[in-house]
Amino acid sequence: MTDERASGPPGAAGVAPQAAIGHSERDVAIASQWQLTRWAFRRHKLAVVSLWVIGALYLLSIFAEVVSPFDPTQQNRRAVYHPPQMIHFIDRTEEGIRLRPYVYEMDRQRDQRTLAVTYVPSGEKTYLAFFGRGDAYKLWGLFPAERHLLVPVNPRDGFYLFGADRLGRDMFSRVIYGTRISMSIGLVGVAISLVLGVVLGGVSGFYGGRVDVLIQRLIEFVLSLPTIPIWLALAAALPPDWPIYQQYFVITLIVSLVGWTELGRVVRGRFLAMKNEDFVIAARLDGASEWRIIWRHMLPSLSSHIIASLTLAIPLMILAETGLSFLGLGLTPPAISWGVLLKEAQNIVSISQAPWLFVPGGFVVLAVLAFNFLGDGLRDAADPYGH
Amino acid sequence: MIWRYILKRILWMIPFMFGVSVVSFLLIQAPPGDFLTTYIAKLGESNELLDQATIDNLRARFGLDQPLYVQYFKWVGNVLQGDFGMSFEWRQPVNELVWERMALTLLVSMATLLFTWAIAFPIGVYSAVHKYSIGDYIATTIGFIGLATPNFLLALVLMYIGVVYFGSDVGGLFSPEYQNAPWSWGKVVDLMNHLWLPMVVLGTSATASLIRIMRANLLDELHKPYVDTARAKGLSEFWLIMKYPVRVALNPFISTIGWVLPNLVSGAVITAIVLSLPLAGPLMLQALLSQDMYLAGAFVLLLSLLTVIGMLISDILLVLLDPRVRYD
Numbered sequence: 019m020t021d022e023r024a025s026g027p028p029g030a031a032g033v034a035p036q037a038a039i040g041h042s043e044r045d046v047a048i049a050s051q052w053q054l055t056r057w058a059f060r061r062h063k064l065a066v067v068s069l070w071v072i073g074a075l076y077l078l079s080i081f082a083e084v085v086s087p088f089d090p091t092q093q094n095r096r097a098v099y100h101p102p103q104m105i106h107f108i109d110r111t112e113e114g115i116r117l118r119p120y121v122y123e124m125d126r127q128r129d130q131r132t133l134a135v136t137y138v139p140s141g142e143k144t145y146l147a148f149f150g151r152g153d154a155y156k157l158w159g160l161f162p163a164e165r166h167l168l169v170p171v172n173p174r175d176g177f178y179l180f181g182a183d184r185l186g187r188d189m190f191s192r193v194i195y196g197t198r199i200s201m202s203i204g205l206v207g208v209a210i211s212l213v214l215g216v217v218l219g220g221v222s223g224f225y226g227g228r229v230d231v232l233i234q235r236l237i238e239f240v241l242s243l244p245t246i247p248i249w250l251a252l253a254a255a256l257p258p259d260w261p262i263y264q265q266y267f268v269i270t271l272i273v274s275l276v277g278w279t280e281l282g283r284v285v286r287g288r289f290l291a292m293k294n295e296d297f298v299i300a301a302r303l304d305g306a307s308e309w310r311i312i313w314r315h316m317l318p319s320l321s322s323h324i325i326a327s328l329t330l331a332i333p334l335m336i337l338a339e340t341g342l343s344f345l346g347l348g349l350t351p352p353a354i355s356w357g358v359l360l361k362e363a364q365n366i367v368s369i370s371q372a373p374w375l376f377v378p379g380g381f382v383v384l385a386v387l388a389f390n391f392l393g394d395g396l397r398d399a400a401d402p403y404g405h
Numbered sequence: 406m407i408w409r410y411i412l413k414r415i416l417w418m419i420p421f422m423f424g425v426s427v428v429s430f431l432l433i434q435a436p437p438g439d440f441l442t443t444y445i446a447k448l449g450e451s452n453e454l455l456d457q458a459t460i461d462n463l464r465a466r467f468g469l470d471q472p473l474y475v476q477y478f479k480w481v482g483n484v485l486q487g488d489f490g491m492s493f494e495w496r497q498p499v500n501e502l503v504w505e506r507m508a509l510t511l512l513v514s515m516a517t518l519l520f521t522w523a524i525a526f527p528i529g530v531y532s533a534v535h536k537y538s539i540g541d542y543i544a545t546t547i548g549f550i551g552l553a554t555p556n557f558l559l560a561l562v563l564m565y566i567g568v569v570y571f572g573s574d575v576g577g578l579f580s581p582e583y584q585n586a587p588w589s590w591g592k593v594v595d596l597m598n599h600l601w602l603p604m605v606v607l608g609t610s611a612t613a614s615l616i617r618i619m620r621a622n623l624l625d626e627l628h629k630p631y632v633d634t635a636r637a638k639g640l641s642e643f644w645l646i647m648k649y650p651v652r653v654a655l656n657p658f659i660s661t662i663g664w665v666l667p668n669l670v671s672g673a674v675i676t677a678i679v680l681s682l683p684l685a686g687p688l689m690l691q692a693l694l695s696q697d698m699y700l701a702g703a704f705v706l707l708l709s710l711l712t713v714i715g716m717l718i719s720d721i722l723l724v725l726l727d728p729r730v731r732y733d
Binding site for chain 2: 337341344345383
């Protein structure tokens, strides 16, 4: 990451912004604010890794139909609680070593005395193919296709990377589809919070006075409410027979009702601080309208702070949706989200029999961690002149 | 001066509580239909039919036929006199149902808060003083994971470990023999034995964020000139840190009561449902689902009240502890 060019004379180090360590003084002097922000961000290695993780999760959710090997609602009585299978690549056969993906087939057996079902390796191999033919689907509901990333060569064979659930549905496919819903709820929720937070925070900071006091009290009020009881009450008010997209929209709305407060505070604080800056006064003296001052002069200079706060708000929404769906008050089957999947793990009997039902929980933790690290990195980078 | 501030702060509670009561009332009114529609549907399933006169009668008796604002003021008026109304589902006064559960909720939340402080304080100080040491990295990593794991997931994992590796069901707050027993010394001891699990489950995320806050605050203070002065005067390193920078860094710690308590109360709801604890959560969920509006309303109102009071306490403590905080 360090630049080959010398980083200027020692005396200049104190003058140059911290973000620019490793860049020459001349580079720093002509760098735009975005450039400085980017340099500062790249120094935060965890944040950079997190950005890749989040990118990967969103890629998974965009191409959910292709990545998942099976239809996530496809039930299979012969694969109830099928354990996860490892993918092997090096295939030793009589003809020699070949490189192709396969898994060991599992046979279903019933214990004669306890009647418990167990799966034992049969010794047979199930060969897999990249971009092989599988269940037909419509990509994004538009383009009919039947190729999947990795499916058994013989479509009648089973292949369970993350195991199967109590109805024999493939957990891997379900988790991938759940990723689509859970990750997008974060984005849509944040978009709603953005509008609320910027408008209310901006009005509060720009006009000050009574409006400010009123909006501040409103934010305090929302913050002091215990979120989960309120969410529960709101979610319980939804009719359970609503179609999925309607449920999805309303749950997102409920979840974003809390996310905007933090953003509102950040925007207000920045507006208050900026109100008397030279460039704002100059714009005002030039006769710019208030609308123009806000949109053209003030908002652009706090966009980096807004992006950082938004990133930190997304994990809260993901957690909220997961919690609500887990309790059965958020999204309900047939919708698939991480929370809906974890609801299956609520029963102690089923998790002791099939611990792989926890896999969606791992995804929740991964996503929330990644967003938190990314948000921290962005927040530090948002103000490249600080410290 | 300070009394005026406290008085002012307490007076602010009144519009706050008004807001909370309106929100609670609207929330429990929000579902289409009312308890009677649910009730009639239930009776209909078992082929019992009510004639319209009986229905109207019942509706009038519960006051369900009046306009919304009349129902609201009736409800609030009764609540102010300590009467939360009747639970439709349980056919009991709400008062009899909520108080023990609310008291246990308060107990679990407070115990968790103390536990959180007891853990977060030393770890936070240690990570700041030994910045970038192995201990600091371990604390930071655990902290982040704690922050990212939802309460109910942690509860599930602990339950799984309990059942699979220790062969015992770790849920509940009491052993079966004390479940319905009156309060006694034995029951208190039994409660203490069961309390640790909800405490760990609930406290983890708050502990994680408190460690981060403590560490960041202390790091800001450690390099200030007054610390150097004290060191130059020969104060031992331990007392030096405890006496000056830690005390300054403690401020935000106190103000956390304000936001940790709402989080704990929220978290307690969902954790109680997973671990089947006899707290407010499970009964509230059930009441919400069956539209038992007075019971649900009492819970939403009381839980909100709890957090608003937490906010008040933290604001007052902050002023008492730090004279620099302005009284306006």
